[in-house]
Amino acid sequence: MREPVTGTVTPSDLYGFAERLTEAERSVLSELVTVLDEQVKPHLNEHWDAATFPDEIRQPLRDLKLMDPPALKAVGEPIRDILTGFRNFELARTDLNVCTYFNAQAGLFRTAVRLGGSAEQVAQLDPKIVDYSLTGVFALTEPDHGSDVAGGLATSARRQQDGSWLINGAKRWIGGAFESDVMATFARDEADGEVKCFLVPREAEGVTLELIRNKASLRIMQNAHITYTDVRVEETDRLQGINSFKDVSRCLRSMRSDVAWMATGAQAGAFEAALRYVRSREQFGRPIAGFQLIQEKLATMLGNLTASLGMVVQLTEQQAAGTYRDENSALAKMFTALRLRETVALAREVCGGNGITLDTDVARFHADAEAVYSYEGTHEVNALIVGRAVTGVGAFV
Secondary structure, X not given: OOOOOOOOOOOXXXXXXXXXXXXXXXXXXXXXXXXXXXHHHHHHHHHHHHOOOOHXXXXXXXXXXXXXXXXXXXXXXXXXXXXXXXXXXXXXXXXXXXXXXXXXXXHHHHHHHHHHOOHHHHHHHHHHHHOOOOOEEEEOOEOOEOOOHHHHOOOEEEEOOOOOEEEEEEEEEEEOHHXXXXXXXXXXXXXXXXXXXXXXXXXXXXXXXXXXXOOOOOOOOOEEEEEEEEEEEOHHHEOOOOOOHHHHHHHHHHHHHHHHHHHHHHHHHHHHHHHHHHHHOEEOOEEHHHOHHHHHHHHHHHHHHHHHHHHHHXXXXXXXXXXXXXXXXXXXXXXXXXXXXXXXXHHHHHOXXXXXXXXXXXXXXXXXXXXXXXXXXXXXXXXXXXXXXXXXXXXXX
């Protein structure tokens, strides 16, 4: 069994960034790692190969109550952002599909409600999100609009005389939609041209979901193509705090931080998988872990991981102190995802031919890294956000 991040020197936390965690927070992560190792990881490779979701992992993850950990309640500690970050780190350290699945509810959907809802909506809905009596997803990306969604978002909302709304359009790559109760759907108001958000019931008349097949990345995650045809939504189901894309950007800023933690955790998972392999694999009569070229690659991987971990920890502490800047989260997502790409490639490389099978785990990290590299802002879009901040000149068309 792997060691959780405990604040001592582990293969994945050489500089001891987790020393910032309290004893109770470490106990939350320790319990999470146990569940991941014993009840989640044994199902992953089989389902990744089959492109199916392992139903067996849902309840164990929910039973942990990670959005409101009992261990923190018991000692009266608040839920700190640094714990949420390391939670994502540990989930991604096991598998990016599992982390993406968990964050569809705990990250994306919950963020939309908490940042986009009125005080009354948050008070009503957030407890239901935490205990999973209400499940949901974040539906922003469209078939023809990803990087240009700010100006190009085509899903429309038309206000009716009775105060309700009619939603028309399509969304794509929406993970977790098939088991959600509602979909936080972003649509452009035909009256004022501004983006608003509606909690659309998955089973509402006019909603159709189609499974996206033939994926080479995040094969466990079940992504949906959603079509809305004259879907009626009541005004009470509109998130009252989202009235422009500027409001959407507040959500995205937080989500990029989460993805940066995920990219960092996946580096840890790939690095540790490679390290296990090279310690056990023998060539020329001795373990390949003792070969100079292998050790250089391991050191590069650990350098990528350590730099990424330092960046996300500092970003999280800044945000916890109230400093939120688009360029900060964009830089973290851009950098950690790029380092993830290099790290998983090196992990696959040191495993040789065996690195292309699921048996070593590195092939799964290698393929899944490609999705992380693209979602929550491509490398190029995040680079332009940073570039605009440092030069004062926007390069967006």
